Amino acid sequence: MTLTQEQRLVLDAVRRVAREVLYPLAPEYDRKAEYPWPQLKALAELGLLGMTTPEEWGGVGLDSVTWALALEELAAADPSVAVIVSVTSGLPQYMLLRFGSEAQKRRYLVPLARGEWIGAFCLTEPQAGSDAKSLRAEARRVKGGFVLNGVKSWITSAGHAHLYVVMARTEKGISAFLVEKGTPGLSFGRPEEKMGLHAAHTAEVRLEEVFVPEENLLGEEGRGLAYALAGLDSGRVGVAAQAAASSAAGTRRGSGRTPSKRSVSSIKAASPWLRTCSRIASTRSAASRLWPLPVRSAIASKRCPAASRSCSSSICSGARSPLVGAGAAALAAVALMASDVLGSS
Numbered sequence: 001m002t003l004t005q006e007q008r009l010v011l012d013a014v015r016r017v018a019r020e021v022l023y024p025l026a027p028e029y030d031r032k033a034e035y036p037w038p039q040l041k042a043l044a045e046l047g048l049l050g051m052t053t054p055e056e057w058g059g060v061g062l063d064s065v066t067w068a069l070a071l072e073e074l075a076a077a078d079p080s081v082a083v084i085v086s087v088t089s090g091l092p093q094y095m096l097l098r099f100g101s102e103a104q105k106r107r108y109l110v111p112l113a114r115g116e117w118i119g120a121f122c123l124t125e126p127q128a129g130s131d132a133k134s135l136r137a138e139a140r141r142v143k144g145g146f147v148l149n150g151v152k153s154w155i156t157s158a159g160h161a162h163l164y165v166v167m168a169r170t171e172k173g174i175s176a177f178l179v180e181k182g183t184p185g186l187s188f189g190r191p192e193e194k195m196g197l198h199a200a201h202t203a204e205v206r207l208e209e210v211f212v213p214e215e216n217l218l219g220e221e222g223r224g225l226a227y228a229l230a231g232l233d234s235g236r237v238g239v240a241a242q243a244a245a246s247s248a249a250g251t252r253r254g255s256g257r258t259p260s261k262r263s264v265s266s267i268k269a270a271s272p273w274l275r276t277c278s279r280i281a282s283t284r285s286a287a288s289r290l291w292p293l294p295v296r297s298a299i300a301s302k303r304c305p306a307a308s309r310s311c312s313s314s315i316c317s318g319a320r321s322p323l324v325g326a327g328a329a330a331l332a333a334v335a336l337m338a339s340d341v342l343g344s345s
Helices: 005-032 037-045 064-077 079-090 092-099 102-114 224-254 264-270 272-281 286-290 305-320 328-343
Strands: 119-122 138-142 145-156 163-170 173-180 186-188 202-213
Touching: 005 037, 005 064, 005 079, 037 079, 064 079, 064 224, 079 092, 079 102, 079 119, 079 145, 079 224, 092 102, 092 119, 092 163, 092 224, 119 145, 119 224, 145 163, 145 173, 163 202, 163 224, 173 202, 173 224
Parallel strands: 119 163, 138 163
Antiparallel strands: 138 145, 145 202, 163 173, 186 202
């Protein structure tokens, strides 16, 4: 794969902010399990929280290949920040762009793409992981809208995000709703204690008689699961990028090198599987092309070279890592995440 001049310029800028801002702060934020607002603000100023969203909706309008390679750079410096960026740009923004109304795009997509807001994706429940069809969250139709009740689990940025895309069951089937932070009845659990990625807070989202106006129904009623699966297909490219990054980071940090030593040629050599996924994602029908392929199983650590290399390299070199937040536990956590997150298994 040959990078264009624009892609090289973008990756140079991403690599610079990753080296100068993310990498030095990663150990402290991971140790304190502190949500990385300053780092996200720095990325937002460069337009990196809306990379693939068109300029007319507040984004930069880059292609999916550049987005994946940029995420790989971010993940190599700070996996927690990369997870947050991947979720807010790869799920809520994608779903709004593809299925949202003009009014919803103006109200929600623009601030998300500009990095003024962070978005969260709420599909998983305690009893419904990869089997999303068994979700129990309900949306009862009332005058002027819907009332939502239920619990969502393992939600990235829960409690910090400004917008929650919530999948709940209506009379017509699973539907998607746009719920703003501060809505009465919306609350959050404590951040989960995880093996790694401590700065990327993951917690429950609880909905108790949460009223959502009719205009905050995303797309058509009963089509929410299809919308969610389309968003997940887009997001899995980001997962591949993070797995590839953790593989390279384990080797690099074990030898004492920093992200500044990483060249475009090393990216190209380290992640052939990522590049294949990125090419697929850059086509017009990314979601429809990704779904039939064995992406869900291939990304699992036993079949995904990036994830398997991540596990082995992080375990082998993590003990020598100068960065606490990217030692064996943290990098192995990224590899395990890549094997299971977004229903990949």
